[in-house]
Amino acid sequence: MMSNLFSVFDPSSSFNLSLNWISTFLGVLILPSMFWLMPSRPLVIWTSISNTLHKEFNTLLGPSGHPGSTFLFISLFSMILWNNFLGLFPYIFTSSSHLTMTLTLALPLWMSFMLYGWINHSQHMFAHLVPQGTPAVLMPFMVCIETISNIIRPGTLAVRLAANMIAGHLLMTLLGNTGPSLTLTILSLLVLGQILLLILESAVAIIQSYVFAVLSTLYSSEVN
Template identity: 55%
Template sequence: MMPNLFSSFDPVTIYSLSLNWSSSMILFFLIPLLYWTSPSRWISTWLTITLLIHKEFKVLIKTPIYLGSTLIFYNLMIYILFNNFMGLFPYVFTNTSHLNFTLYMSLPFWLSFMLFGWIKNTTHMLAHLVPQGAPNPLMPFLVVIETISNLIRPGTLAIRLTANMIAGHLLITLLSNSSSKIELVLISLMIIPQIALLILESAVAMIQSYVFSILMTLYSEEIN
């Protein structure tokens, strides 16, 4: 029984060390060495997935010279997806349930987009602050609203991913903790909702990684 419901999201659990963050690096150890050296079915599978996701992102990027940037967003999506799935395994720390992990992914991307846009396309960025066809009296208010919406983008991205991962994990933790206090017959009945929750969390892990990378792609397109 956990002393605190939120203790499963505590990164400091092993001799007062933050070793749980190391689970985000397991991906690089799981990839076989042959993946980098010779063609194989593993490579063919990843290439197929890469092309499918590239076609999905390519629709959002209208500038032809920036089509190669889909590889960045693809890798970001795979990395978030892996960390989301790792949190579904028992005794594995969920990195994406912490703001200091998700914010470190969203903030650098957003800063790079803003710096690139304001340095290279200053006129376009200024024009983007006022929607086309807006009445003149409302323009100062629209500029303030658009500025605030741009500033909170990295925070909303990080909070969206963190909140979705925490919500499902808390439901699974509640069901798991309550099963130790009920009879054996009722435990067998709780297996069905737990399996349903795991399936739901698997879907949420895929959807949130996709949403995060898609929104990043949209933000990058706005500066061109």
């Protein structure tokens, strides 16, 4: 294994195969069979979360949204949330910290929205390039700015998720590596700090998956 700080993010294994990517599907194996077979407590909780997200995404999409399209974004939220949480456990590879995965999620979504919008609602898409009330002198500049902001959207989605997951993991690794050289008093403070950081990372895991899904929904609502 690599001896630097980024070795925890290395997707290759000792067999020179990228077996660590299997951790993406580890969440399905961890779930107990009762989750699927009967109305258990975890299933009831997850159903209420899904219903809340469904109502919120419906509001964001508006009346012009296609029926059932919210389930795509709920599935996206669920997948990212699982991967973010699994990365908090020891010896489990955090796949959502790699641009390989985050760009794979963001780029096809953005491309499909753009193709759908420009093919079916070309006039609406052209209108989006110039905000309402823009002076005639500034219109060419606004078109350039809006075009660039549209192009970089998948990159910002992917980098935001990956950078947030990497930052917290690196901070915990840096603090953990200083443990053996500390006195008992400072070590107890370090353990307390690590616990607080773990709570923060759990919140970041939820927030970043929610932000990714909400922004994807907003981008989808703009092309309708």
